[in-house]
Amino acid sequence: MKLRLLLLFLILVTVSSGSTFGMMSVKTITVTASQKPKFIELKVKRKQTVFSIARQYGITMEELYRHNPSAKKGIQVGQTLRIPVRGNEQPKEPTKPDIQETQGEHEQDQNKTKYFTYKIKPGDTLFDLEKKYDMPSDSLVAINPQLQKGVLPGSLIKIPGSRLPVIISEPEKEKEFIRYTVHSDESVYDIASRFEISINELKNANPELKYRELLKGEELLIPDKSLRKKIFDKSIQDSIWVLPGYKIKHRYQGLPEPCNTNSESKGKTYQVALLLPLFLDANDTINRMSLSNKELLADSAFMNIYKRGASLPKDTFRIRKEKIIDPRSENFMHFYEGVLMAVDSLRKQGKKFELFVFDTERDSMVIRSLIQQDIFREMDLILGPVFPEMQSEISAFSAKNRIPMVSPLSSSGNFEKKNPYYFKVNPDKEYLIRQTASWVADEFFDKNFIVFRIGDYRHLQEAELVNQCREKLFATGYYNKHREVLFHECNFETEGISGIKNILSQKLENVFIIPAVNEGQISVAVTNLNSLAEQTNVRLVGLSGFKGYRSIQPEYFHRTQLQYMTHYFIDYESVPVNRFIAAFKKQFATEPNEFSFQGFDLAYYFMNALHKYGKDMPRCISNFRMELNQLSLNFQRVSKTGGFMNYGLVQVAYEKDFSIKNKGLYGPNNLLPLKSPAEN
Structure with missing residues (x-):
């Protein structure tokens, strides 16, 4: 066994400090002698x-x-x-908070009320509310004693107005919006249904609604869907709707104060460890081609050295002209090259890092040997290992030595539950299912919703997706106001395609989910939905793994308008992505793949955060946002004593014109405005 250590960069350049993240208000206070x-x-x-x-x-x-x-x-x-x-002022005795009673959630005046209301949604926890409103749980419970009995979906709680950000929204084009005044007893679902928009569209136009319920008399911005136009698209030989941009500038006030920029970063060189299974020994030998005695004797240049056949060596080889890479390491080589691109970008900004690259192969003995090295204890950040079975000892080392550790690719392992310095980039499936169900309720509450059952799914995690979609859709209250049945489940194996046709709606969009993991079953279901899409309006809600099924023709996803939630998406039409591709090709003479993008994004994000906050990075990273080429990153603690998971998700949509679109961020704490890399 051999532990390979590559010291790749020692960058000693003057530091250029980034701009402070977020918006800061400046207050001038005059203090008299008596007030000191x-x-x-x-x-x-x-x-x-x-x-x-x-x-x-x-x-x-x-x-x-x-x-x-x-x-x-x-x-x-x-x-x-x-x-x-101050003066003779005496401390107050601890008392219960002075609660201002309100006359109901719709009877409050936005400028005068002391408290806002929030309706508990299925899946909310007390810890979620703590993070959402930046309030300790004891304060939430003191204001809302009912929380002592549990966080019950559908119940209303009071939130101090001071905990909510003030958001001023200004449309870029006023004519693209309707200004609507909220009336008594209206819900967001009533308003969204009336104007034929989704809850997500309503909340994106009015972000304060992500924090609280509606207020009677407040004015909302409503995207005007009457402005949409239907045009014929020759590429697909069908008509499509074209919508305005609906762009709004949001100015945020009263957001949580960002952490102060690390004052030590100017003179410090940060040390970063990159742990990847590069299999360097295997790559040293894979391009060797053994030579026989006959081949050696026929080589005149070689025989000038070895005159007698008896002295011919037994281990002679030549190197392939067209070199190949061990397939086990190919994608990780791309990841490594992406990291090098990030380090080069940081160097050009004047930020100083030493990057140490360790070949872990897939050997726990290598990891065990690695954490015994003195140099490893000097690291400021650890990127990797990539395989969860290799992370246990590194995670324990990370927690003991308080060194942030990033799990770059795997959603399993769950070390974030015990290690407060652990960062999981790939959200677990449980979270994806929970957020997908919430998104379904926000986006499709007034559509015809169909569970396409193909095989027994009760033992699968997808069963929870069905249960949560059902729970959250009924919790909107919309179904109670309409006689038409809008939630269906059809067993394709027993009822066939005719059973599906019997519950289709001709006036509403038909939204399907397929609770299955078997590629063959999903392929059969999607093929049948593709046929139905020729007759009626069909939309398929899936998970991000769907796009990896090779037996399903990609055009089927476009015809069924597949949508799913994911933490990564590459927009090949964007300027930054194309700029990265050009720079990568110039540096490495090859096209970047998804691992190249991920390596760049992770290294660039975490090294910037480390440079900005230093040792305070774990405490401050929840408010650190950055626009990246591929990843959507929004790290939040999973518990008070645990580490972090990425809660950043985007909505990906396959359109009928055969484009694939990023429909925007979805998830908790996505109100903070993004900064581009140049602004950090």
Whole structure:
């Protein structure tokens, strides 16, 4: 066994600090002599939080942090804090929050109310609410005592207005929108149905609705669908709808304050470990071609050295002219080349990194040997390993030494549950199913929804997709207001295509899901839906694995208008993607593949975050956004003591004109505005 270490880059260039992420408001405060605060010292007691201490002493959390910078990382029992007290003001006794009663969720005035309401959705947890509103759970429960009995779907909770961002929306073209005033007893589903838009379109135009319910009298921007035009597309010999751009500029105020830029980054060179199964030994030998004695004797140049046949060596070989790569390492070579492109981009920005590349093969002994090396304990960031069975010891090492570790490709392993420094890039299937069901309820609540059953699926995870779609669609309340049955399940094996035809709608779009994982079954289902698409309006909702099924003709996905959620998508029509392809081809004389894009995006994102925040990266990364070529990254903690998973998803749609479109972000905490790489 041989451990290979390649020290590839030592970049010593002046640092160019990136711009501060997010929007910051500047306040000027004049303090008179009588207003200058005095301080008392407070020892933190059990169950006290920053929020409860600030409330007790009548100060803001920002004031407490300003005078106690270490509190930003958390407070401990027995820790001493400096508390500003002005004049003869005495600290207040801890009391329950002063709750302003409201007259119902639609009777509030947006400018005057102290609290907004949020309707609990299926799948919400208390930890989800903590993250969504940046509030500790004890504060949420104090305001909403009913949460002590659990987080019950459909119940309303109060959220302090101060926890919601203020978002000012300005259409680029006013004529593309209708300004609508909300009336009593209206829901988002009523409004979306009336104007023939999806919930997602409504919330994208009015992002504040991602945080709260409707308010009576508030004004909403509604994309005007009456402006759409039907044109004939010669490429598909069919008519398609063409819509306006519906572009809106959103100005965000009151978002969570971003972490301060790392002051040490200017003089620091960060050390990054890249762990990949490159199989370098195998690649050293795969291009060797053994030579026989006859071939050696026929080589005049060789025989000038070896005059006698008896002295011919037994291990002589020549190297292939057309070199090949061990197939086990080919994609990881592409990933590695993408990382090199990212490091080169960072170097040109003046940021300093040392990249250490380790060939892990697929051998746990290599990993065990690696973590014994002194140099490995000096790393600031670990990218890899890629296989979950190789991650256990590295994850334990990462947690013990507080070194952030990134799992770049696998959704399994679940080390994020125990290691607070672990980052899972590929979201697990459970999350994808939950978000797909939420998206279905937002997008297709007023459509004819059909479960295309082909085989017993009750033992599959896809059964949960069916259950959650059913639960979330009925939870919208839309079905209760309409007599027509809009949710169906049809067993294709027993009822055949005629059973499907009997529940089709001729006036509504027919939305299908196929709860199966067997490629043959899915292929049969999609083929039949493709035939139905010639007669009626069909849309297929799937999972990202569908596009990998080779037995299904790609045009079937376009005719059935396949849509799915995923964390990666490459738009080959975008300028940054084509710029990357050109640079990659110039550097490596080959086309990049998906692994090349992923290697670049991951390295570029995490190295920028490391340079920006230093050791505070795990604490700050939840608010770090960046536009990338392929990946949608939005890391959130999976629990209070756990690590991170990527919650960033985009909607991918196969269109009838044979294009594949990114329909935009979907998921929690997607309100933060994205910054392009040049702005970070």
